[in-house]
Amino acid sequence: LADLLPAMDGDTKTMTFLQEVVDILLAYIVESFDRETKVVDFHYPNELLQMNNWELQDEPATLDDILISCRATLKYAIKTAHPRYFNQLSTGLDMVGLAADWLTSTANTNMFTYEVAPVFVLLEYVTLKKMREIIGWSDGRGDGIFSPGGAISNMYAMLLARFKMFPEVKEKGMSSVPRLAAFTSEHSHFSIKKGAAALGIGTESVICIKADESGKLIPADLERRILEGFVPFFVSATAGTTVYGAFDPLIAISDICKKYNVWMHVDGAWGGSLLMSRRHRWKLDGVERANSVTWNPHKMMSVPLQCSALLVREEGLMQNCNQMHACYLFQQDKHYDLSYDTGDKALQCGRHVDIFKLWLMWRAKGTIGFEAQIDKCLELSEYLYNKIKDREGYEMVAPVIKARMMEYGTTMVSYQPQGDKVNFFRMVISNPAATFEDIDFLIEEIERLGQDL
């Protein structure tokens, strides 16, 4: 029983099984890109639980059963590669990125030391340096790490800012530190507050700064709030807000941060990728003055999930902030250059290899390929904006259209309220497979689904 593929040595049965799975996946990919296919075959949770036997058993299944499970899983999966899937900030499926992720799974290793991931550690080194050059830090100097998502990257930034100002917090905790204040726009991502709650700073110490009509932080309000009394230690400017896609004015914010000696973080989880575009990177002018930058290639650059980078201007700070010198892992008497053991920079011990997908895609497209991909997404957004700006009926948008959209399965778009605005569709264009025709389809489909309301 334990012999059911616990390991193998190139036997035909195992190889045939893997190839059969690949055939299922290739067919799924072809289907996902076909506009005639539904984006989702939607079922409610209780229905879906009963539509298949998902329970875990004591007894082993046959390999044929396993293939059936794979097919069933894909049947009810959301086709995130579909050209009409616009639901999240991460959409689309890049074939080189996918191939790289398959290789990563096959290599099955861990980023914490050079010893067990020599190539991947070097590729992370090369790629982070390139990203820092693009940010504009001289010679690409600085530090960084790939972390499991933008929320964790933002939390790392806050952790570093606190440690930079009060290094004793590592040993003594918050009882050694005065009452702190962090600042971010009212439109910023909720991870800033989550981070503050986790780090023992508390959500009440996150001061929400007013945004203007277009969703940009108002610098004068930032300065006013900084002067209110608590010790300001962290400003998180957003480059590409979650709902409006607004870019905070980084130069004005950096002037304020410099004046009051506050750590400036740029949450570019969504908008950081615009740095790859010569046409659009002006929206992040001033980013080179930041102390840290979150930039998620798994969003607008369509790298498979997850791929999030935190870039840090000061070298050595991450290591000092997080290291615990575990002597079973980061032995100081190793026979190679220890600066390649990255594990003590992170809170994670084991760390998934997220770099290879990005690196291989970058090789395949070149910097100019990524630039073209991003420019195309922004062109589609402009097209959508122009098409609906004078169209009637776009105030009235209700969740019921969303429910119908899921049930019909023809397309997927997210929705939410913001401030005093009621529920509206948040149209995200980061899917490299989308075309002008898909945008036209979306508009028609929303109107069709809302027709009899």
Next chain:
Amino acid sequence: LADLLPAMDGDTKTMTFLQEVVDILLAYIVESFDRETKVVDFHYPNELLQMNNWELQDEPATLDDILISCRATLKYAIKTAHPRYFNQLSTGLDMVGLAADWLTSTANTNMFTYEVAPVFVLLEYVTLKKMREIIGWSDGRGDGIFSPGGAISNMYAMLLARFKMFPEVKEKGMSSVPRLAAFTSEHSHFSIKKGAAALGIGTESVICIKADESGKLIPADLERRILEGFVPFFVSATAGTTVYGAFDPLIAISDICKKYNVWMHVDGAWGGSLLMSRRHRWKLDGVERANSVTWNPHKMMSVPLQCSALLVREEGLMQNCNQMHACYLFQQDKHYDLSYDTGDKALQCGRHVDIFKLWLMWRAKGTIGFEAQIDKCLELSEYLYNKIKDREGYEMVAPVIKARMMEYGTTMVSYQPQGDKVNFFRMVISNPAATFEDIDFLIEEIERLGQDL
């Protein structure tokens, strides 16, 4: 240029490319399981940087170049599936787990809502429930989440313990809380201190409890230290310590936790998998009294990296502790049962799909297959212990043998000091491909490499 596979629709070129990558991967797998192959083709970082062109370019590469990059990456990768790779707690490569990970990459979605990951969210629900049943919580009730590694799972546990005792800490931070104390054995994993540093508790508030000669926490010392004055809020017992593999006495520890009303966490990142074995699970007797348990199927159960679960006895606590009600993601007016939107239980926003590998392997092996695999690893350990206990020369172990081992590439074992003991090899057996003969080989090889020292 942007057309270099930015998306596809089943065209032959793309399909051929993917199949070519798969062929490279299948050949690598066959090679990895071959004992004649080296575990590692080792090169020092500066050498490896120069052995290939790893730099990122402005211009795109051809698909042939991409295949060459894939081959080069694998050439210098560590063969973690090799039957003689014993270097980490996670070793081996399971073919069903690998197939599941390839499917996960192809589905390319996110665990935060049922909306975008209906099947995976249900499979996580089913699997976590099963794991809680195995722990011994009645009807599998409770909560849990898969997180990016044991260090993060442990940090979540500490975060929950603090929130349970002082819910106001979420808003008001540590300034609202008395001086806390957490307790863990001197042999415990470094992530407990990392977590305390990050959460603003401070490493000095982590009290290290003495362990006996076999590496088990001494309960009497725990009680003595709890009485020292600060507010005790968290005890982390270890089930399977990192270096010795020792199991702390959970029943005695749970009695103390109950007496002083302290959250009991069990860090079973390594040893939690013994719960699957009827023969060995007695080592975790008392685990059902814990408030939370970390259990990493990516270690002794050989699920591909990463797959770490945090199980929590109290329902609803994770949600209350971490939720921020992001209204663009966790809309309260959705048309399905919102309890399946798991995102607000976590600090992460986006969360990688780590569940499918475990679920599919569980289906393939059945509970009894996992049990057999774990029993076999423990049998091999016993065999190794018996073989070397009376053998001469095993005190003298130096890093230089490790360096030679890497350069020869024949096998890989980790080493470290512990307390007053100098460097020694830490032999980890979790590789399902290893046999009695591989253990024999290892012993001979260590002696051969150390011969002329």
